[in-house]
Amino acid sequence: MSDRKTAAELIHHPYQPPAGFAAPVQAVHKASSIFFKDVAELQRVRWADRDAYTYGLHGTPTTFALEARLASLEGANHVLLAPSGLAALNLVNQAFLKCGDQLLLPDNVYGPSRNAARHELANWGITHAIYDPLDPADLAAKLSPATRLVWLEAAGSVTLEFPDLTGLIAAVRANAPQALIALDHTWGAGLAFAPFELGVDLTIHALTKYPSGGGDVLMGSVGVRDRGLYEQLAAAHGRSGLGVGANDVELVLRGLATxxxxxxxxxxxxxxxxxxxxxxxxxxxxxxxxxxxxxxxxxxxxxxxxxxxxxxxxxxxxxxxxxxxxxxxxxxxxxxxxxxxxxxxxxxxxxxxxxxxxxxxxxxxxxxxxxxxxxxxxxxxxxxxxxxx
Ligand SMILES: Cc1ncc(COP(=O)(O)O)c(C=O)c1O
The missing domain is CATH 3.90.1150.10 (Aspartate Aminotransferase, domain 1)
Structure with missing residues (x-):
């Protein structure tokens, strides 16, 4: 944890203050409308590239700053924000699952995630199976050609079993190479272990917990390394209306320093x-x-x-x-x-x-x-x- 100098990186993350002004905290930007200089620019800019602004729902300098810090915290290449951890979980399901697919969840998964599989996902023709988080052989036996997404949670909710992450990831890669592996990384908070180094494809965080730290903000994030997966996620995000408020983002940015x-x-x-x-x-x-x-x-x-x-x-x-x-x-x-x-x-x-x-x-x-x-x-x-x- 200490050799990565995480605290220093979170505090000294690069940002550009306005000329002549330098302070520890950056400004909070709020907008629904964002002005373009001409029609050509209006038609050209893509918010998913994170280098230009189109509409408040799709990002401001404040939300892009939080995304960049979260990405460096856990070694992701791209991060998207959502209004809660549960919304981030559901965004991943929505972006990558379609009718006929199978989803796998650990028995100690965050409860509302299991309920979403039982209700909304089932209504949309997506099946799910529950596996024993401590038994990669049980996961391997439940994988099928229809498996598209496997969730991991470490440690699991309430009973806090820490899974054999290497064994579970290897079981998926060997038996269901078409499946994506997503980790609910809320417990680790980007600090306790390094999931992308272990080979997961996606992480989600309930920023509501440690990153906010105040018990007064609801927010979530999805992190990913692969550009293609990011494009798919960003497209689903752009169609879903998952805006976050700039004042809440400011609180999480403030929380990250500590x-x-x-x-x-x-x-x-x-x-x-x-x-x-x-x-x-x-x-x-x-x-x-x-x-x-x-x-x-x-x-x-x-x-x-x-x-x-x-x-x-x-x-x-x-x-x-x-x-x-x-x-x-x-x-x-x-x-x-x-x-x-x-x-x-x-x-x-x-x-x-x-x-x-x-x-x-x-x-x-x-x-x-x-x-x-x-x-x-x-x-x-x-x-x-x-x-x-
Ligand atoms: C492990 C885990 N993931 C996700 C969530 C959902 O986060 P939020 O409350 O921001 O929707 C929670 C909330 O308790 C959680 O414990």
Whole structure:
């Protein structure tokens, strides 16, 4: 993480201030209409080339600046913005899938992505299958000549299994060379591992989480290296109305300067909370990919130099749903809320039986997203909540 000098690159990214003015932050440009000097220019410029402006929906100097920084953060050649992480996921599906295609999703995929496959994509004649993220042979067995897109998520949602990325990518390349591989890279935030070096075709980010860091912005991005794939994505983006507001883009640009610091702090704090949770008799298992024994820990150790600030607690069998929910209700510093990556620590209970389909899973787990409070304050809050029930 440190040898790439990510923070310095994000802060000193090239931009051209107006003559005579130099400051750390660039101006925020807003427009729907953008003026052309003549008809020839109006007819010539292509926004997808990212060197000219056509219409506010398709980019301004502010959105192009964020795209360029995100591209350098994870080594993509092209980045497109979307109004949320979920919109970015759906843009990839929309750009590359057609009736008759098959889509593959890991069992620990972000829930709304699975629901989109069950509903909208199914209505459009696109089938999907769910594979075990820890078993490349299971993925290989589910690939077919109709497979066009395989999603990866590392670590997976809620249960945080870190997949065998190399094994999964090799299974797709060997058995379904026609398929594209897309990674939901939100957990890694462009910092924990390098997915393009591993061979994925596309990444998406929920910039809503770590890149924004404030808990006050919704935004997503798609990154790609291949020019042909970018052209396809840009065409679909241009037909979809996926505009982002300049003020929100400004907030994410501001957030990027502190992203490596915040990510490292939340990583360290989550590991402290995880280590404490492992000593609690009520807790049967702490799911966090950097912990030995957590599912996929060996793949996390192989691919990653850091971890996000997420952990999930599995409780002893006598901790039924009502008890876990009562404990969550007793939390004071942790707030009950979706999302992660912001300053406030968040907790959400999940029923495993509702969110997994491959293996028999039951029990109520508690997903914790660590914010920027002192870890001892968070541990004291968890301690009092456990005691209260
Ligand atoms: C792994 C993952 N991907 C994508 C998303 C969607 O992001 P957004 O909330 O910006 O739509 C989320 C949101 O929680 C997520 O956890």
């Amino acid at each position: 992203l490596p610091l915040r990510y490292a702090a939340q990583d360290a704090a989550a590991r402290r909370v995880a280590a404490w949770a492992q000593t609690q008799t009520a807790v049967a298992q702490v799911l966090h990919p950097a912990l030995p024994g957590s599912p996929g820990h060996e793949y996390w150790a192989r691919h990653c130099t850091a971890a996000a600030g997420l952990l999930t607690l599995r409780f002893q069998p006598e901790w039924n749903r009502a008890r876990v929910e009562a404990m969550a209700d007793a939390l004071k510093v942790f707030k009950l809320a979706w999302s992660w990556g912001g300053p406030v620590s968040l907790a959400v209970p999940y029923e495993l039986a509702h969110i997994r389909s491959l293996h028999r899973n039951s029990g109520t787990v508690l997903r914790l997203a660590i914010g920027l409070e002192e870890p001892e304050v968070l541990i004291a809050d968890l301690e009092q909540a456990l005691e209260s029930v």
